[in-house]
Amino acid sequence: MDDTRDEDLLRELAPQVLGALVRRYGHFPTAEDAMQEALLAAAAQWPEEGRPEDPRAWLITVASRRLTDLLRSEQARRRREDAVAAWTLPGDWLAPAADQPVAASDDTLVLLFMCCHPSLTPSSQIALTLRAVGGLTTAEIARAFLVPESTMTRRITRAKQRVKDSGVRFRLPSEAERTERLAAVLHVLYLIFNEGYASTSGPDLQRAELAAEAIRLARIVHRLLPGDAEVAGLLALMLLTDARRPARTGPDGALIPMAEQDRSLWNTAQIEEGIALVTGALARGRVGPYQLQAAIAAVHDEAPSAEETDWPQIAALYELLMRMSGNPMVALNHAVAVAMSQGPTAGLARLERLRSDERIAADHRMYAVRAHLLEMSGDHAAAREAYEEAARRAMSLPQQRYLHARAARLKGSD
Amino acid sequence: MKYMILSYASQRDYEAMAGKDTGLPVWSEKDLAAMGEFMTTVNKELEESGELVETRGLTAPVHTRRVGARDGQPFVTDGPYAETQEVLAGYWIVECESIDRATEIAARLGQCPYPGNAYDNAYADIRPIAEAADDMGF
Numbered sequence: 001m002d003d004t005r006d007e008d009l010l011r012e013l014a015p016q017v018l019g020a021l022v023r024r025y026g027h028f029p030t031a032e033d034a035m036q037e038a039l040l041a042a043a044a045q046w047p048e049e050g051r052p053e054d055p056r057a058w059l060i061t062v063a064s065r066r067l068t069d070l071l072r073s074e075q076a077r078r079r080r081e082d083a084v085a086a087w088t089l090p091g092d093w094l095a096p097a098a099d100q101p102v103a104a105s106d107d108t109l110v111l112l113f114m115c116c117h118p119s120l121t122p123s124s125q126i127a128l129t130l131r132a133v134g135g136l137t138t139a140e141i142a143r144a145f146l147v148p149e150s151t152m153t154r155r156i157t158r159a160k161q162r163v164k165d166s167g168v169r170f171r172l173p174s175e176a177e178r179t180e181r182l183a184a185v186l187h188v189l190y191l192i193f194n195e196g197y198a199s200t201s202g203p204d205l206q207r208a209e210l211a212a213e214a215i216r217l218a219r220i221v222h223r224l225l226p227g228d229a230e231v232a233g234l235l236a237l238m239l240l241t242d243a244r245r246p247a248r249t250g251p252d253g254a255l256i257p258m259a260e261q262d263r264s265l266w267n268t269a270q271i272e273e274g275i276a277l278v279t280g281a282l283a284r285g286r287v288g289p290y291q292l293q294a295a296i297a298a299v300h301d302e303a304p305s306a307e308e309t310d311w312p313q314i315a316a317l318y319e320l321l322m323r324m325s326g327n328p329m330v331a332l333n334h335a336v337a338v339a340m341s342q343g344p345t346a347g348l349a350r351l352e353r354l355r356s357d358e359r360i361a362a363d364h365r366m367y368a369v370r371a372h373l374l375e376m377s378g379d380h381a382a383a384r385e386a387y388e389e390a391a392r393r394a395m396s397l398p399q400q401r402y403l404h405a406r407a408a409r410l411k412g413s414d
Numbered sequence: 415m416k417y418m419i420l421s422y423a424s425q426r427d428y429e430a431m432a433g434k435d436t437g438l439p440v441w442s443e444k445d446l447a448a449m450g451e452f453m454t455t456v457n458k459e460l461e462e463s464g465e466l467v468e469t470r471g472l473t474a475p476v477h478t479r480r481v482g483a484r485d486g487q488p489f490v491t492d493g494p495y496a497e498t499q500e501v502l503a504g505y506w507i508v509e510c511e512s513i514d515r516a517t518e519i520a521a522r523l524g525q526c527p528y529p530g531n532a533y534d535n536a537y538a539d540i541r542p543i544a545e546a547a548d549d550m551g552f
Contacts, residue, residue: 121464146416146545147467151468154461155464158462395542395544
């Protein structure tokens with residue numbers, strides 16, 4: 001504990017402190033503000049005065065006082081004021097019993113369920129999760145999502161208010177609701193990861209930290225629900241995907257597709273951890289989409305070279321995934337796996353079937369895959385055309401540059 | 415995804431709005447107030463739904479200053495537009511689920527009341543804003 005940086009410790013304690021406040025006093029929106037102020041106070045004071053003996057108790061005490069002040073200044077009705085004035089903190093809060101952390105971690109889970117409440121839009125769920133559970137400041141979240149801080153402030157304030165208005169009680173959802181609500185939490189963490197992972201290097205480094213934050217939060221959920229196979233699957237998927245990050249962009253910032261990446265740059269520790277996680281999860285027998293995606297990522301990461309990739313295995317996993325999800329991107333990836341294991345003609349036949357799916361028919365990725373398969377089949381003229389078309393439809397500059405480069409490579413070879 | 419909704423107007427449109435007789439229907443105070451009220455309402459709705467990132471209106475095209483280079487020398491000109499040339503008049507940046515939703519928002523903005531039939535053929539453009547790469551394909 002002592003060798004952790006203050007900042008990391010604060011981020012770890014943030015949801016526990018907030019959970020304790022909300023559990024005890026309610027007032028989720030104000031409690032969240034109070035928690036943020038306590039974090040700021042700690043960040044300012046601890047380096048000067050040293051870290052307190054019991055950082056968690058210190059934060060809860062400071063945040064409780066702050067909450068009291070905030071509620072008073074909210075011109076609360078006299079009755080509420082009286083109640084607030086009468087609050088005293090029980091001694092066991094200042095010196096938590098040994099079993100306290102268990103309850104605290106439950107609180108983190110309850111908070112996550114609250115932040116990913118179905119009454120909120122995905123963008124609000126993400127913002128609230130990062131602030132209330134991740135302990136990020138509004139400014140940091142705004143920077144990561146490229147919106148003005150005032151916009152993010154409003155988004156978070158509104159989200160907190162909506163959670164309060166929804167009348168949701170501070171406790172874990174009922175058994176009946178649990179699966180669906182947990183799926184929402186996992187989806188939010190997945191979106192946060194993807195937002196960070198999809199942003200390339202350079203000026204977007206701020207955003208890249210979102211991937212690390214998503215992994216941190218997924219670790220917390222996995223620690224709290226060690227028996228849940230999909231939670232393990234999601235954490236594994238993040239680790240196995242993020243492991244390739246160092247090889248994904250060249251020194252000039254250009255995107256490098258997996259087949260051409262320098263695999264010696266992949267993070268082996270993360271790959272090992274991810275493989276162990278997904279193997280353990282699959283063995284429990286309740287297979288879900290995150291585990292399958294993690295298994296696919298694991299097959300890629302285990303191959304010493306692109307040529308040695310076990311494509312039949314990947315095609316089989318996508319087959320299973322397609323039965324669970326109607327996502328056309330899954331079907332598109334399946335077509336690639338089929339082409340790699342049975343030849344480009346079989347893959348192109350799969351693509352033809354996707355053309356009627358309007359969710360993806362016009363998408364640049366559809367054209368990019370078609371171009372790759374045409375190139376594999378030796379039809380370079382058609383491949384070049386498809387690469388150019390994909391580049392025209394792509395929106396990000398690195399993607400466009402990559403696709404134009406592929407097209408240029410085929411010049412004169414047809 | 416973030417999208418920019420761009421709306422257009424000419425110097426002549428601006429002047430009609432300012433009460434000058436340009437051959438277009440002239441805006442009365444009441445017309446102006448109705449427009450202001452409409453815009454405030456829609457912008458508030460977008461703010462409420464968390465979709466509004468930013469919106470701005472531009473002053474009349476006549477206030478434009480253009481800077482360029484000629485033979486390697488920078489030069490500056492004023493008001494380069496013809497009276498009737500439609501140029502950017504304002505924009506909204508919205509963050510929403512899809513371009514279809516952004517299109518819906520633009521269509522809603524297009525219901526802004528105006529005098530006469532001068533703007534029956536007005537249009538707005540919806541353009542995706544460049545952000546990150548878009549998937550885990552790499």
